Amino acid sequence: MSTVALPEFAAAPVSERRSRRWPVIPLAIITIFVLAGALAPFLGLRDPAEQSLRLKFRPPVWEERGTWAAPLGTDRLGRDMLSRMVWGARVSLAAGVVTVLLASAFGAAVGLVAGYYGGRVDAALMRVTDATLSFPIILLALILAVTVGPSFVNVVLAIAVILWARYARVIRGQVLTLMELDFIAQARIAGAGAWRIITRHLLPNTFNTLVVLVTLQIGYVIIVEASLSFLGAGIPPPTPAWGSMIAEGRDFVTSAWWASFVPGIAILLVVLAFNLLGDWLRDTLDPKLRQL
Amino acid sequence: MQDDTRSDARALPPTVIDVRELRTHLVTRWGTIKAVDGVSFAVQESETLGLVGESGSGKSMTCLSLVRLAPRPAARTVGGQVLLDGDDLLTKSEREMQRIRGRKVAMILQDPMSSLNPVFSVGMQMREPVASYHGLRGRALTERAASLLASVRIPAPLQRLRAFPHQMSGGMRQRVVGAMAIAAPPRLLIADEPTTSLDLTIQAQYLNLLKELQQQHRFAMIFVTHNLGIVARMCERVAVMYAGRIIEIGPVRRIFKTPAHPYTRALLASVPRLAAKGERLTAIEGQPPDLATLAPGCAFASRCAHVMDRCRVDAPPPVTLDDGHTTRCWLHVSA
Numbered sequence: 249m250s251t252v253a254l255p256e257f258a259a260a261p262v263s264e265r266r267s268r269r270w271p272v273i274p275l276a277i278i279t280i281f282v283l284a285g286a287l288a289p290f291l292g293l294r295d296p297a298e299q300s301l302r303l304k305f306r307p308p309v310w311e312e313r314g315t316w317a318a319p320l321g322t323d324r325l326g327r328d329m330l331s332r333m334v335w336g337a338r339v340s341l342a343a344g345v346v347t348v349l350l351a352s353a354f355g356a357a358v359g360l361v362a363g364y365y366g367g368r369v370d371a372a373l374m375r376v377t378d379a380t381l382s383f384p385i386i387l388l389a390l391i392l393a394v395t396v397g398p399s400f401v402n403v404v405l406a407i408a409v410i411l412w413a414r415y416a417r418v419i420r421g422q423v424l425t426l427m428e429l430d431f432i433a434q435a436r437i438a439g440a441g442a443w444r445i446i447t448r449h450l451l452p453n454t455f456n457t458l459v460v461l462v463t464l465q466i467g468y469v470i471i472v473e474a475s476l477s478f479l480g481a482g483i484p485p486p487t488p489a490w491g492s493m494i495a496e497g498r499d500f501v502t503s504a505w506w507a508s509f510v511p512g513i514a515i516l517l518v519v520l521a522f523n524l525l526g527d528w529l530r531d532t533l534d535p536k537l538r539q540l
Numbered sequence: 541m542q543d544d545t546r547s548d549a550r551a552l553p554p555t556v557i558d559v560r561e562l563r564t565h566l567v568t569r570w571g572t573i574k575a576v577d578g579v580s581f582a583v584q585e586s587e588t589l590g591l592v593g594e595s596g597s598g599k600s601m602t603c604l605s606l607v608r609l610a611p612r613p614a615a616r617t618v619g620g621q622v623l624l625d626g627d628d629l630l631t632k633s634e635r636e637m638q639r640i641r642g643r644k645v646a647m648i649l650q651d652p653m654s655s656l657n658p659v660f661s662v663g664m665q666m667r668e669p670v671a672s673y674h675g676l677r678g679r680a681l682t683e684r685a686a687s688l689l690a691s692v693r694i695p696a697p698l699q700r701l702r703a704f705p706h707q708m709s710g711g712m713r714q715r716v717v718g719a720m721a722i723a724a725p726p727r728l729l730i731a732d733e734p735t736t737s738l739d740l741t742i743q744a745q746y747l748n749l750l751k752e753l754q755q756q757h758r759f760a761m762i763f764v765t766h767n768l769g770i771v772a773r774m775c776e777r778v779a780v781m782y783a784g785r786i787i788e789i790g791p792v793r794r795i796f797k798t799p800a801h802p803y804t805r806a807l808l809a810s811v812p813r814l815a816a817k818g819e820r821l822t823a824i825e826g827q828p829p830d831l832a833t834l835a836p837g838c839a840f841a842s843r844c845a846h847v848m849d850r851c852r853v854d855a856p857p858p859v860t861l862d863d864g865h866t867t868r869c870w871l872h873v874s875a
Contacts, residue, residue: 367612367613429651429654430649430650430651430654430655431654431655431656431657431658433609433649434647434649434655434656434717434720435657436609436641437607437609437641437642437645437646437647437649438641438642438646438668438669438720439638439639439640439641439642439643439669439672440638441638448657448668449657452657452659452660453657453658453659455659
């Protein structure tokens with residue numbers, strides 16, 4: 249009896265309050281970008297593709313030649329950086345979320361099956377997982393871009409096809425520990441079949457891990473997508489993507505720093521926010537996952 | 541024998557589980573281990589059979605083999621019969637077994653801390669078996685679940701249905717497991733050291749509770765333990781296992797009073813007694829045998845005080861001493 253009551257009294261009040269505090273800044277950053285991206289057509293911004301050579305390379309509004317017509321400046325074709333950044337958020341966030349959801353669903357399924365059945369099934373699935381993990385994502389995406397042509401779908405598939413392996417690994421490891429616990433044996437003895445045990449007992453117990461991993465990986469996927477766009481193997485123009493915006497501004501860093509700086513800051517903020525949120529979720533949901 | 545009991549209702553209650561020559565082998569990298577090596581016993585309605593022996597003697601493997609849940613792919617039941625109400629479980633399909641488990645055979649495991657799913661409330665976990673066994677829904681289902689909790693003496697059962705496992709004590713959780721086990725209610729309850737991790741006072745309560753539930757539902761019970769004190773108060777008969785075999789089986793009183801097998805004698809002598817103060821405890825010398833490299837003959841021969849030449853050559857056959865008391869020892873075979 250005492251083992252149940254003890255933690256409630258023993259926990260230090262200070263550290264508890266600190267870990268329970270909501271991660272306001274990361275949440276605010278993510279909310280702003282998500283809202284801006286989702287409501288992009290209704291914000292009264294200029295068309296992100298609208299060119300105006302008269303307005304090219306205008307600096308942000310606080311600089312000398314700045315204009316309120318383009319608060320964050322314009323790029324080499326006179327396109328509005330603010331508008332492009334907002335529309336770019338759509339692409340980056342959508343790519344991040346869709347990819348991670350696809351990868352986590354498939355990876356979790358593989359991990360659950362491998363951990364539950366064990367033996368040869370496990371060995372076979374884990375070898376495939378190892379092989380997948382050893383394949384560089386960027387290389388696969390470049391191959392896809394060259395052979396099939398760059399597109400949003402190809403970027404998502406190229407990343408998801410490799411990213412699932414991490415989920416499979418982590419979930420399988422957790423399932424192996426869960427399988428040793430009596431409630432799995434008890435469920436079997438009560439007549440539960442494989443499907444029931446996997447969906448009702450194993451999956452719900454790995455949910456915390458999944459949520460943490462998904463959040464942390466969204467930031468990672470956004471970086472990978474930006475890298476691909478930077479290399480020209482990602483989202484093709486004219487769709488504004490942060491990675492390709494940095495690539496376009498690269499040649500003018502000395503004269504028009506904002507062309508690369510604005511999308512760069514956007515990537516930094518969003519990825520940092522997702523990582524901080526993921527860290528917070530990990531600490532709140534399951535302190536045992538510290539090594540992730 | 542079963543036919544006799546059916547014609548003469550007054551004689552004996554019907555046999556629930558009849559295990560004949562059960563053999564389960566474990567395939568490991570050290571070779572094939574005969575974890576359960578020709579085990580036979582029967583348990584009647586309302587009767588409790590104690591299964592005692594050292595760790596690794598095959599107690600748990602025997603129980604898991606009964607419900608065909610011995611850990612695969614390593615373990616394989618290679619022979620014998622498990623007759624549950626006359627129906628051989630070893631010939632059933634996996635789908636049929638899933639219907640039998642829980643409904644006809646229930647099991648309570650050792651560790652109350654991990655025997656409930658931590659992410660669901662007690663109510664959600666209780667409702668599942670009750671719904672599938674009795675086809676209940678909604679309010680009736682909740683009430684049935686609550687009444688099951690009440691029957692294992694959990695106070696305020698309706699409120700407790702909303703609690704999560706971590707909000708309950710070990711004793712309380714083990715009661716919940718007990719309540720789920722009798723949801724059907726089963727014909728056979730296998731209790732695998734259910735009180736080992738409970739406080740002594742809670743242990744006694746829980747054992748009384750099991751006995752009461754047994755009287756109420758008349759199920760047969762197999763009680764696995766290495767606590768001989770618990771055997772004395774819980775069981776009518778006891779089977780002593782050594783190296784995958786039952787080396788002695790019979791009524792508890794007879795075996796405690798006149799143990800026939802040297803191993804049983806040693807086991808009883810190693811139980812601490814309050815009365816015998818200052819006396820040294822008797823330990824059984826040596827280690828349990830390595831089942832992978834078992835020599836022919838009696839498995840206990842290397843540790844036995846009465847070992848004879850023939851013990852090292854041939855395994856002793858079962859010898860019936862008197863009514864229902866059987867042992868496997870050459871000492872009791874008259875030449």
